Amino acid sequence: xxxxxxxxxxxxxxxxxxxxxxxxxxxxxxxxxxxxxxxxxxxxxxxxxxxxxxxxxxxxxxxxxxxxxxxxxxxxxxxxxxxxxxxxxxxxxxxxxxxxxxxxxxxxxxxxxxxxxxxxxxxxxxxxxxxxxxxxxxxxxxxxxxxxxxxxxxxxxxxxxxxxxxxxxxxxxxxxxxxxxxxxxxxxxxxxxxxxxxxxxxxxxxxxxxxxxxxxxxxxxxxxxxxxxxxxxxxxxxxxxxxxxxxxxxxxxxxxxxxxxxxxxxxxxxxxxxxxxxxxxxxxxxxxxxxxxxxxxxxxxxxxxxxxxxxxxxxxxxxxxxxxxxxxxxxxx
Amino acid sequence: xxxxxxxxxxxxxxxxxxxxxxxxxxxxxxxxxxxxxxxxxxxxxxxxxxxxxxxxxxxxxxxxxxxxxxxxxxxxxxxxxxxxxxxxxxxxxxxxxxxxxxxxxxxxxxxxxxxxxxxxxxxxxxxxxxxxxxxxxxxxxxxxxxxxxxxxxxxxxxxxxxxxxxxxxxxxxxxxxxxxxxxxxxxxxxxxxxx
Numbered sequence: 001x002x003x004x005x006x007x008x009x010x011x012x013x014x015x016x017x018x019x020x021x022x023x024x025x026x027x028x029x030x031x032x033x034x035x036x037x038x039x040x041x042x043x044x045x046x047x048x049x050x051x052x053x054x055x056x057x058x059x060x061x062x063x064x065x066x067x068x069x070x071x072x073x074x075x076x077x078x079x080x081x082x083x084x085x086x087x088x089x090x091x092x093x094x095x096x097x098x099x100x101x102x103x104x105x106x107x108x109x110x111x112x113x114x115x116x117x118x119x120x121x122x123x124x125x126x127x128x129x130x131x132x133x134x135x136x137x138x139x140x141x142x143x144x145x146x147x148x149x150x151x152x153x154x155x156x157x158x159x160x161x162x163x164x165x166x167x168x169x170x171x172x173x174x175x176x177x178x179x180x181x182x183x184x185x186x187x188x189x190x191x192x193x194x195x196x197x198x199x200x201x202x203x204x205x206x207x208x209x210x211x212x213x214x215x216x217x218x219x220x221x222x223x224x225x226x227x228x229x230x231x232x233x234x235x236x237x238x239x240x241x242x243x244x245x246x247x248x249x250x251x252x253x254x255x256x257x258x259x260x261x262x263x264x265x266x267x268x269x270x271x272x273x274x275x276x277x278x279x280x281x282x283x284x285x286x287x288x289x290x291x292x293x294x295x296x297x298x299x300x301x302x303x304x305x306x307x308x309x310x311x312x313x314x315x316x317x318x319x320x321x322x323x324x325x326x327x328x329x330x331x332x333x
Numbered sequence: 334x335x336x337x338x339x340x341x342x343x344x345x346x347x348x349x350x351x352x353x354x355x356x357x358x359x360x361x362x363x364x365x366x367x368x369x370x371x372x373x374x375x376x377x378x379x380x381x382x383x384x385x386x387x388x389x390x391x392x393x394x395x396x397x398x399x400x401x402x403x404x405x406x407x408x409x410x411x412x413x414x415x416x417x418x419x420x421x422x423x424x425x426x427x428x429x430x431x432x433x434x435x436x437x438x439x440x441x442x443x444x445x446x447x448x449x450x451x452x453x454x455x456x457x458x459x460x461x462x463x464x465x466x467x468x469x470x471x472x473x474x475x476x477x478x479x480x481x482x483x484x485x486x487x488x489x490x491x492x493x494x495x496x497x498x499x500x501x502x503x504x505x506x507x508x509x510x511x512x513x514x515x516x517x518x519x520x521x522x523x524x525x526x527x528x
Contacts, residue, residue, distance in 0.1 A: 084405035110407075116446065117410050120417065121401065124394060 001197045001204070001302055011199040012056045012078050019063065023328040026067055035083055036090040037063055038073035048166040048175045049073065049095030052105050052159070053088055053115065055080040057198070058219060060329035061155070061298045062105070067327025070163035071104075075118075079198050079301075080220045082110035088118035092127060100128040100172035104158050104179065106151025107135040130172060132179045134158055136188040136309060138247045139216025139225045152219050153261040153298035154186040154309035157321065164320035182317055187248045189240040190307030192217035192263060193230065196300055215239065219263065219300040233270065237277040240308045245285060248312060252286025257321055259309035260292070264299035266306050271295065278308060290318055297330075337392065340526055341382040345375035347525035348518070358514035362496060366406065367514045373404035374412055381416075389431060393420035408515055411443050411456065418442030429473045436464045436480070447498065454494035459487035459516035463523050474527075481527040484520040491516045 006014060016034040020027055030036040043049060053075035054062045063074040073091035075083035092101050103119065105111050112133070119129040134151025141148035161182040165175045192214045195204035206221040208214055213231065216224030231239075250256070260275045262268065271294050279289055290313060298307070313321065325332050348371040356368030380403065381396030397416030400409060422438030423431040440460045449455045462483035470476030491513035 085410055086402055086405055113407065113446065114410065117401070117414060120414075121398065124417070 003197070003199060005199055008199040008202065012076070015056065016076060019328070026328050027063075030073075030090045030094045033087060033090065035076045036073070036087045036094070037066060037076065038091060038094045039066055039068070039071075042072050042095050043097035044072065045097050046099055046169065047072075047097055048099045048170070048172045049092070049097065049101040050159070050162050050166050050175075051075075051088070051091055051095055051101055051103050052155075053077070053083050053091070053103075054105055054108070054111055055082060055220075057196075057301045058299055060296065061153075064329025065156070065159050065163075065327050067325065067330075069167050069323060069325030069332075070159050070327050070330070072166075079200065082108070082114050085114040085117040085121065088115055089121045092118060092122045092129065093125070096122075096127045100130065102162060102166070102172060102175055102179065103129060103131040104155065104162055105131075105134065106155060107133040107147075107149060108151070128172060130176045132158065132162070132176060132183055134183065136183070136186045137216075137218065138187050138189050138243050140218065140222070143247055150218055150222065152188050152190065152309075153259055153307045154188040154311065156259055156293070156297050157186050157257065157309065157311040158182050160323075160325070161317060161320040163325060164323035167323070178316065178320070182311060182320075185248070185312040185317065186309060187244045188259075188307050188309040189216065189243045190219075190261075190263065190305060191215045191236060191240065192221075192224070192300075192303055192305035194265065194302075194304040195221060196264075196303045198301070213305075217305070219298065219303070221300070221303075233273045234277045237274045237308070238281055241278055241281050241310075244308065244310050248310065250282075250285055250287050250310075250312065254285075254287045254312050255290045255314075255318065256282065256287055256310050256312050257291040257318070258282070258289055258293070259297060259307075259311075260294040261297045261307045261309065262295065262299065263303040263305040263307065264296070265302045265304040268295060271306060274306060274308070291321060335385070335387065337387075337389070338382040338385050341378045341385075341396070343525045343528055344522050345378040345382075347521050348372065348375040348378075351517075351521050355514055355518060358512060358517055361511045361514075363514060367408060367518070370404050370406045370408050371518055373406075374400055374409055377401075377403035377409075377413070389423050390420050393417070393423065393435065408456075408518075411447055412518075414442050414446045415439030415460075429470065429476055432473060432476065433464075433467050433470075436460070436467055440464050449498055452494060453497040454491050454513045454516075455498055456513070456515035456519045458491050458494065458513065459484040459519035462487040463519065477523065477527040481520070481523040484516075484523045488512050488516045488520045 072095035077083035134155035135149040136154030352368035359367035377400030401413040419435030463480040466479035466483035
């Protein structure tokens with residue numbers, strides 16, 4: 001994979017510089033550290049601060065959703081690496097208006113370790129912090145062991161719900177409750193068609209053979225649940241949705257929102273081919289799609305592949321998902 | 334300098350003097366950066382000593398914060414966690430009692446944050462025997478002496494343990510036969526305190 005780079009080790013620093021230059025009215029760095037970013041108008045008076053963080057290499061995750069109606073701040077790590085607890089703490093201090101702070105991030109060991117420490121440091125300063133983990137990847141652990149699951153694209157729905165609830169003025173406890181409700185109703189399944197090359201490494205760090213696909217591969221190349229010859233779009237879509245339906249126990253009459261996500265290299269055309277069949281398949285289950293998102297939401301550098309996220313919604317969750325937002329990477333009127 | 338800040342300086346100097354040793358041990362199984370981390374922890378200890386006010390709770394918290402800033406690696410964060418948990422545990426008791434409470438709380442806090450148990454070849458395998466030895470002591474000096482001996486015995490025991498955590502956990506058996514680098518840091522700390 002050819003890359004457009006200067007110095008590979010400066011990949012994240014130079015990316016962050018560019019993003020801050022592109023959106024100077026929407027984002028600002030805390031204390032001169034571009035790895036600690038907040039809304040330009042943070043802290044928003046009286047509002048619960050919604051904070052996230054994680055490694056680089058997943059744009060628009062995580063920093064792309066910092067903005068009106070979604071997140072207040074983000075701690076940005078190196079490629080596929082957790083940011084530090086100090087960076088998370090700096091963000092926490094900056095987004096706290098006195099109403100407390102909610103951490104929403106993916107369930108990965110390094111991130112949990114550092115975010116928990118940041119929460120402890122914040123608590124020592126009198127800032128109340130609560131945490132809801134994204135753990136939507138059905139392929140990463142079996143039913144009954146949901147706590148071990150990794151967080152992937154479905155975290156978008158958690159950001160959307162928490163952001164809207166916080167913007168509406170709900171208390172920290174209320175925002176936590178509705179975000180947990182959203183997390184409990186969210187599932188994702190994905191597949192990968194190609195490996196990725198970390199800029200500082202220079203060669204692919206795992207293998208997906210030409211002509212093959214890997215169902216359930218993680219967004220850092222974690223092993224999936226099945227490798228086989230590449231199937232048709234309809235077959236793939238059906239396999240992913242079947243796993244989600246079984247895990248979420250989708251029933252006729254349920255209402256869902258769907259997120260069809262590219263892992264980086266797969267073009268939107270292919271996502272729409274998948275969505276076409278997803279809609280038909282869900283209709284066959286008697287499940288109504290109340291809202292669809294199709295595009296790049298959580299990527300893994302230039303990995304080819306896609307994921308489907310489904311959230312079962314009631315009126316409350318759908319209302320929050322339908323609320324307008326405006327962030328550098330995502331706008332919903 | 335107070336006896337407290339004097340101890341911090343002794344530990345900081347010992348960490349720096351042994352950084353090469355930590356680096357060598359860590360290179361066998363880990364990524365070899367523990368020497369750098371130990372040097373950064375020393376910087377955090379000195380920054381904490383410089384800001385110490387004599388209020389033990391506040392001073393331990395400050396040291397934890399400074400270590401977190403200077404040494405943001407996994408090991409540094411675990412070390413910082415130990416001081417922060419110790420800060421919450423100490424009371425108005427005498428130095429021995431506070432050392433016992435602080436080290437016990439550090440052990441519990443590090444085990445919880447690192448999601449590790451005894452026998453998994455981590456710094457806990459040195460910290461636990463140190464804590465047990467301290468709890469059996471009747472005066473501070475003999476307690477620190479016993480803690481240093483206990484921690485060193487714990488380090489020796491790690492040589493036959495299989496790693497479960499960090500990079501060492503992935504390479505499994507290759508780490509065996511060598512003493513754990515993180516546990517060695519803990520022994521060096523207690524040996525410096527016992528001086």
